[in-house]
Amino acid sequence: MRVSLPHVLSVWQRNFAMYRRTWKLNLLPNFFEPVLYLLAIGIGVGSYISEMGGTSYVAFLAPGLVTVAAMNGASFEVTYNTFVRLNFEKTYESMLTTPVQAEDLLFGEVLWAVTRSSIYGGAFFIVLIAMGLAPFPYALLAIPVIPLTGLLFASIGIAFSLRIQTIDLFSFYFTMFLTPLFLFSDIFFPLEERLSGAWLWVAELLPLLHPVRLSRAAFHGEFSAALWWDFAYIALLSLVLLYVAAGTVRRRLTT
Amino acid sequence: MATALENPHPVVDLERVTKSFGARLVVDALSLQVPRGACFGLLGPNGAGKTTALRMVYGVTRPDSGSIRVFGIDVGSDPRQVRSRLGVTLQENALIEPLTPVENLAVFGRFHLLTEREIRSRTEELLDFLELRSHADVPVRALSGGFQRRLSIAQSLMNRPELLILDEPTTGLDPAVRISLWSRVDQLRALGTTVLLTTHYMEEAERLCDQLVILDGGKAVAQGSPEELIDRVLAAEALELDVRPEEDAAIVAAFGAKRSLRAGSRLILYADDAGELALRLREQRPEHRARAVRRTNLEDVFLALTGAQLEFGA
Ligand SMILES: Nc1ncnc2c1ncn2[C@@H]1O[C@H](COP(=O)(O)OP(=O)(O)OP(=O)(O)O)[C@@H](O)[C@H]1O
Ligand SMILES: [Mg+2]
Numbered sequence: 253m254r255v256s257l258p259h260v261l262s263v264w265q266r267n268f269a270m271y272r273r274t275w276k277l278n279l280l281p282n283f284f285e286p287v288l289y290l291l292a293i294g295i296g297v298g299s300y301i302s303e304m305g306g307t308s309y310v311a312f313l314a315p316g317l318v319t320v321a322a323m324n325g326a327s328f329e330v331t332y333n334t335f336v337r338l339n340f341e342k343t344y345e346s347m348l349t350t351p352v353q354a355e356d357l358l359f360g361e362v363l364w365a366v367t368r369s370s371i372y373g374g375a376f377f378i379v380l381i382a383m384g385l386a387p388f389p390y391a392l393l394a395i396p397v398i399p400l401t402g403l404l405f406a407s408i409g410i411a412f413s414l415r416i417q418t419i420d421l422f423s424f425y426f427t428m429f430l431t432p433l434f435l436f437s438d439i440f441f442p443l444e445e446r447l448s449g450a451w452l453w454v455a456e457l458l459p460l461l462h463p464v465r466l467s468r469a470a471f472h473g474e475f476s477a478a479l480w481w482d483f484a485y486i487a488l489l490s491l492v493l494l495y496v497a498a499g500t501v502r503r504r505l506t507t
Numbered sequence: 508m509a510t511a512l513e514n515p516h517p518v519v520d521l522e523r524v525t526k527s528f529g530a531r532l533v534v535d536a537l538s539l540q541v542p543r544g545a546c547f548g549l550l551g552p553n554g555a556g557k558t559t560a561l562r563m564v565y566g567v568t569r570p571d572s573g574s575i576r577v578f579g580i581d582v583g584s585d586p587r588q589v590r591s592r593l594g595v596t597l598q599e600n601a602l603i604e605p606l607t608p609v610e611n612l613a614v615f616g617r618f619h620l621l622t623e624r625e626i627r628s629r630t631e632e633l634l635d636f637l638e639l640r641s642h643a644d645v646p647v648r649a650l651s652g653g654f655q656r657r658l659s660i661a662q663s664l665m666n667r668p669e670l671l672i673l674d675e676p677t678t679g680l681d682p683a684v685r686i687s688l689w690s691r692v693d694q695l696r697a698l699g700t701t702v703l704l705t706t707h708y709m710e711e712a713e714r715l716c717d718q719l720v721i722l723d724g725g726k727a728v729a730q731g732s733p734e735e736l737i738d739r740v741l742a743a744e745a746l747e748l749d750v751r752p753e754e755d756a757a758i759v760a761a762f763g764a765k766r767s768l769r770a771g772s773r774l775i776l777y778a779d780d781a782g783e784l785a786l787r788l789r790e791q792r793p794e795h796r797a798r799a800v801r802r803t804n805l806e807d808v809f810l811a812l813t814g815a816q817l818e819f820g821a
Contacts, residue, residue, distance in 0.1 A: 259620070262617040262620065263618075265614070266614045266617070269606060269610055270606060341601060342599055343603075345597060345601060348567050349565055349595035350591075351591045351619060351620070
């Protein structure tokens with residue numbers, strides 16, 4: 253693989269230049285989504301729940317929703333946007349007339365998606381601080397989990413987007429993949445308390461579960477060696493998917 | 508001549524380059540050399556393999572066999588180096604619609620790792636050179652086709668390329684924009700830029716190119732300067748007649764034209780002196796009026812070499 257960091261950054265700068273023009277339209281809806289969940293479920297439903305996982309319900313919810321904000325920020329970038337640049341706008345084709353290579357372009361897009369996930373996750377984190385839901389100082393350790401979540405979902409999303417032939421498949425990606433992850437990844441209730449036997453092992457496959465665990469451990473200041481597994485899962489799956497995506501992007505753009 | 512001696516390598520050198528997509532042979536043993544400072548044209552009907560040939564020159568399509576050297580460098584071994592020294596205007600514009608021309612140029616400058624200062628100064632130059640200044644700060648999506656095309660060409664000049672590759676640069680443009688782009692190409696060549704282009708406009712090829720290759724089904728069916736091709740394939744002058752196709756053979760035999768071509772309802776006879784042919788026609792076959800006596804152009808050559816297939820619907 254021949255990746256050149258300056259060229260990766262030039263691709264990142266392209267997206268940044270465009271985002272500067274359009275961020276007002278993009279930022280608000282994506283940003284409000286987790287805030288609405290926090291208010292409706294965390295405070296609304298939460299007022300009927302005396303405690304969960306040893307804290308108030310809204311405090312249980314907060315660390316998971318940070319990772320959701322990061323997941324969404326990355327996912328929007330590498331799904332529709334990537335697909336359109338590849339198939340309709342010929343953006344990637346025009347990049348490849350310059351010294352930018354297919355791998356540079358892939359990593360530039362992923363780096364940008366991580367940046368966007370950090371903007372959304374970071375904005376939500378600030379809301380949590382303002383609401384007194386990010387206990388100092390341990391919650392600060394959740395900050396690196398935001399780009400890590402972004403990396404994971406940028407890798408999953410771009411590997412998918414580069415492979416599919418029709419844009420209609422994204423509705424499956426969102427409703428059949430991301431939405432179930434959102435609902436069943438320990439964010440709203442402790443998953444392992446509802447599962448038993450082999451299902452506990454199956455649950456370990458859920459990608460969002462691992463960032464949620466890391467984030468919650470940081471918020472609660474409770475650390476254990478088992479967290480290494482969550483970290484390794486994120487790092488390994490991202491690496492494998494990026495490796496696969498690099499092959500796909502070469503195949504799609506160079507013949 | 509002096510430059511040719513200093514730079515013995517052609518800027519682009521293709522030797523028996525072949526490329527298939529699946530079972531489909533798209534470029535077939537194509538060889539061509541573009542000397543430094545030349546303007547070289549690739550002509551051919553839709554699907555002839557022009558864009559594929561260009562893609563191989565800048566290294567995004569790899570040939571199945573044959574060798575491709577650009578600036579004397581094997582493209583496959585160092586595509587980054589090759590692409591840093593050339594510029595490509597794609598057949599379809601790929602601009603960032605919400606951004607202005609100035610911002611679009613900056614984005615391209617960064618792909619070439621130019622400094623912000625270089626980006627600013629080259630943007631200034633190119634806004635003037637391609638007459639974009641009046642719309643420099645208007646979002647691209649609000650620009651007309653002519654402006655967008657000029658911006659696409661400006662983008663491909665951000666790195667001051669030694670070789671400019673233009674894939675159908677003027678398709679869909681009005682005559683005024685087209686003519687102004689032609690003079691920009693002349694200016695670039697005067698500064699030493701080598702140009703490799705494709706076009707469907709024979710007038711454009713005749714006006715711009717000093718060397719041409721006509722592709723058909725991926726094969727080079729003719730190669731040379733426009734004048735050479737006219738001479739070799741047809742003859743200097745043409746006489747157009749309205750006759751029924753059944754009479755073609757008899758008329759061609761009676762008048763001894765070098766070549767003939769049927770184009771719809773017309774028969775075109777080619778000869779070194781078409782005026783003389785027209786005189787004989789008036790004497791011997793007064794029922795057939797000559798519709799036009801004119802100089803043979805590249806369009807005739809193109810039709811003679813590639814047009815037959817359309818007629819028979821292959
Ligand atoms: N990536 C590809 N996969 C399969 N077939 C391809 C691919 N790229 C081009 N082709 C085919 O190769 C042939 C030549 O295409 P190419 O784009 O080079 O033609 P062209 O001369 O540029 O045509 P036009 O004048 O329409 O632009 C066409 O039949 C096209 O469908
Ligand atoms: Mg083409």
